Amino acid sequence: MEKLAFKNCHDRILENSYDVQVLGTDRHPGIRKMLREEYDTIDHQFDLWHYSKSLKKKLPEACRKPNCHELQEWIAPIVNHFYWCSRTCRGDVNLFWKLWTSLLFHVRNIHQWEEDGQNSACLHGELSIFEKNARWLVKPSPPYKALEDIIASKQLKNDIPFLVLYCCTGAIEVFHSNVLKYRSKRLHYRMNSMEARTTVAILEHDNNVGRQQAIVKRKTTTSEDVGQPRTRLEHPRSRKRWIVRTIYDPVTSSHVYDIMDTILRIAGRLLDSTWINKEVNIPRNIAPTERPVKEEAVARYRS
Known part of the structure; x- marks a missing residue:
């Protein structure tokens, strides 16, 4: 499943005329073989x-x-x-x-x-x-x-x-963590909902990427001096030692106002919607065999 999903996404990127020169993944053996045999012009790197x-x-x-x-x-x-x-x-x-x-x-x-x-x-x-x-x-x-x-x-x-090109997928891991706020793994969503929730997560991520390290504005008993970059001490159970965390500027949701403005303009028929229903051609049952009649299946089960 992971190999198939990778191939579909990668082919879609190439179809949109993106020039992929370096690709970082984990050490999945199937993906490693695929890149070596089918995409030999791409420099494959492992995520550090x-x-x-x-x-x-x-x-x-x-x-x-x-x-x-x-x-x-x-x-x-x-x-x-x-x-x-x-x-x-x-x-x-x-x-x-x-x-x-x-x-x-x-x-x-x-x-x-x-x-x-x-x-x-x-x-x-x-x-x-x-x-x-x-x-x-x-x-x-x-x-x-x-x-x-x-x-x-x-x-x-x-x-x-x-390992020589310093490929780190930390930013992608941060995005995947942010997606869970809108698209929980514990719930089932239909295709249109999945697309909408993922799009909202992308907009929030792109609006906050590249935030700078926060600066101390008021001195406290545990903070650095005023004007110094902000950090904090933590003791994660997995690390079993004290570590220093960087504190960044707060997350902003200013992009939401643009979304609300667009929705109101569409509702007031001042803007045409280009939304396409993605569920039209999706079959109700993706199993390889036709769904049986429930009464007949129950009868066979009890016989």
Whole structure:
């Protein structure tokens, strides 16, 4: 179903003369094969958020191995390093791999080393006091071996060409979350209602995309100084640690006034409606076989 929906949507985009050069998806094997065989001119990339989820799953599993608990505090830095490699490599597969595997030196508190006859070094600045007191790993040791198996895995190395353009679908995930306000998954809607509710969600999203970080206007006991960007501290149960959230400008609904004005003009016959009923050609039953007579079906069921 997911593969068919992807193909229909993608073909519709191409039919409308859009030039698709890069396409980011999750690692769905069927979609991956389809893009390779039918759309080979498109640069297929993996969504970094979905890929990082697999790292966040593998790293805690490695921590649960015997004598590997020291890896726990490295999980967040490793995931951050993964994003940084994709953003910094500028599409270069070899540079991504070099930056990514440099992590195996950094976790051992080695920040300058020689590799393949060339001198290399970490690109970070001087470490803070907190960073200097990190639980550095030792080679060889169980936690280092467990980490090395993940960082230098054959699967990850083969996936690097799909990770070098820093494709993130976070904005789409935000839109999908916003759609639920108008089109709940718990209720069934007819086609016309689905289209209308989705359109309203799109209008609200487009009217609020690109909001700037809010600025502190009044000093409180927990806020930054006046004029500074606003943030807040949160402790999600899934993260198990305190994190910093960015506070953006409030959502605006100014686009609703344009919708109301258009509705009133159509109602007053000052504007012609171009709406087309989408339910005319939709069959009542989409099952592959004809609907039986209920009495006959019940009789067969009881016999």
